[in-house]
Amino acid sequence: xxxxxxxxxxxxxxxxxxxxxxxxxxxxxxxxxxxxxxxxxxxxxxxxxxxxxxxxxxxxxxxxxxxxxxxxxxxxxxxxxxxxxxxxxxxxxxxxxxxxxxxxxxxxxxxxxxxxxxxxxxxxxxxxxxxxxxxxxxxxxxxxxxxxxxxxxxxxxxxxxxxxxxxxxxxxxxxxxxxxxxxxxxxxxxxxxxxxxxxxxxxxxxxxxxxxxxxxxxxxxxxxxxxxxxxxxxxxxxxxxxxxxxxxxxxxxxxxxxxxxxxxxxxxxxxxxxxxxxxxxxxxxxxxxxxxxxxxxxxxxxxxxxxxxxxxxxxxxxxxxxxxxxxxxxxxxxxxxxxxxxxxxxxxxxxxxxxxxxxxxxxxxxxxxxxxxxxxxxxxxxxxxxxxxxxxxxxxxxxxxxxxxxxxxxxxxxxxx
Ligand code: GLV
Ligand code: MN
Ligand code: MN
Numbered sequence: 440x441x442x443x444x445x446x447x448x449x450x451x452x453x454x455x456x457x458x459x460x461x462x463x464x465x466x467x468x469x470x471x472x473x474x475x476x477x478x479x480x481x482x483x484x485x486x487x488x489x490x491x492x493x494x495x496x497x498x499x500x501x502x503x504x505x506x507x508x509x510x511x512x513x514x515x516x517x518x519x520x521x522x523x524x525x526x527x528x529x530x531x532x533x534x535x536x537x538x539x540x541x542x543x544x545x546x547x548x549x550x551x552x553x554x555x556x557x558x559x560x561x562x563x564x565x566x567x568x569x570x571x572x573x574x575x576x577x578x579x580x581x582x583x584x585x586x587x588x589x590x591x592x593x594x595x596x597x598x599x600x601x602x603x604x605x606x607x608x609x610x611x612x613x614x615x616x617x618x619x620x621x622x623x624x625x626x627x628x629x630x631x632x633x634x635x636x637x638x639x640x641x642x643x644x645x646x647x648x649x650x651x652x653x654x655x656x657x658x659x660x661x662x663x664x665x666x667x668x669x670x671x672x673x674x675x676x677x678x679x680x681x682x683x684x685x686x687x688x689x690x691x692x693x694x695x696x697x698x699x700x701x702x703x704x705x706x707x708x709x710x711x712x713x714x715x716x717x718x719x720x721x722x723x724x725x726x727x728x729x730x731x732x733x734x735x736x737x738x739x740x741x742x743x744x745x746x747x748x749x750x751x752x753x754x755x756x757x758x759x760x761x762x763x764x765x766x767x768x769x770x771x772x773x774x775x776x777x778x779x780x781x782x783x784x785x786x787x788x789x790x791x792x793x794x795x796x797x798x799x800x801x802x803x804x805x806x807x808x809x810x811x812x813x814x815x816x817x818x819x820x821x822x823x824x825x826x827x828x829x830x831x832x833x834x835x836x837x838x839x840x841x842x843x844x845x846x847x848x849x850x851x852x853x854x855x856x
Contacts, residue, residue, distance in 0.1 A: 535830020
């Protein structure tokens with residue numbers, strides 16, 4: 440048996456971690472090396488089954504909760520609040536192979552390293568993957584961890600209709616992951632998540648580890664525009680009620696809004712559907728989504744207000760109706776100061792360059808922060824590319840991040856903290 444301090448020299452097995460990352464990336468593989476495992480699809484189920492099989496092989500107790508989150512705990516018979524790690528294995532439809540999967544599979548690797556070395560710890564360890572982190576099929580994002588933390592009633596979550604019209608609760612049952620464990624869950628002792636940065640900062644500054652201080656505020660709105668379809672050749676421009684034009688005007692407006700407000704404000708129209716979508720027909724209807732983010736919640740609210748004013752004026756001018764539906768609204772989150780300091784300390788102790796930084800992307804850790812001390816470890820993304828099959832992190836950085844996670848979890852689960 441190794442004690443907490445004697446485990447200082449412990450390291451994860453990178454070949455074992457890499458093999459699991461590669462095996463999971465085979466499920467829902469798409470061209471150019473990416474992955475499509477939208478939440479609660481058949482591909483998600485196959486990914487879940489594989490990760491659960493690895494948890495069982497390790498001798499973890501595997502619990503599935505009412506929203507389909509899966510938690511593997513060691514020792515299997517423990518009932519105390521665990522030190523938890525994890526992330527998600529669902530992807531956007533054109534995702535990479537590291538977003539989320541790194542946090543889950545590095546978590547499994549860390550547990551395997553600790554179990555194999557026979558390290559004795561004061562607290563149990565757990566590795567989780569949360570349902571529908573991406574929100575690409577069922578909004579909002581971070582849905583499973585939100586329900587886990589008590590931020591949304593289970594019944595509301597189960598009733599959510601996806602962009603493909605599927606009902607979340609029905610899909611959960613269909614893939615066999617509507618589990619018995621109650622939500623909200625019992626709070627873990629602490630939660631730390633390893634994730635790729637998904638942005639350009641660490642690479643640009645030639646740093647290896649980000650000690651994540653928090654997550655910026657997120658606002659998602661779906662806008663449904665109703666105009667009048669008409670003949671593209673015969674309808675004078677002054678007589679049109681063009682839903683397609685209105686959608687394009689909103690996309691151009693939010694881009695200008697973010698430019699005018701300046702960093703860190705960002706704004707995205709990532710999805711537009713027009714109907715009937717024909718070359719010679721003025722569009723009758725359009726649906727689009729607007730994603731607004733800022734580290735300052737007052738500025739998120741300000742960007743929402745300006746969008747609403749623009750839509751009201753546009754509707755009047757074009758003679759269309761525009762209905763807004765909120766899909767997600769999360770205030771910025773600060774991570775636990777002691778966890779942030781611990782990530783930084785562990786990285787430095789291992790001779791790794793590090794800096795404190797906020798997260799631009801949403802993460803399950805921001806929901807866990809509602810119920811226990813939480814934090815995150817970032818590793819660099821090559822060219823800052825993510826939500827793209829080209830998503831890449833170097834082997835050395837993946838290994839360094841997993842080792843930082845190992846030693847952060849060891850410290851949190853040892854008797855002193
Ligand atoms: C969720 O992963 C998001 O940041 O969009
Ligand atoms: Mn992610
Ligand atoms: Mn993502």
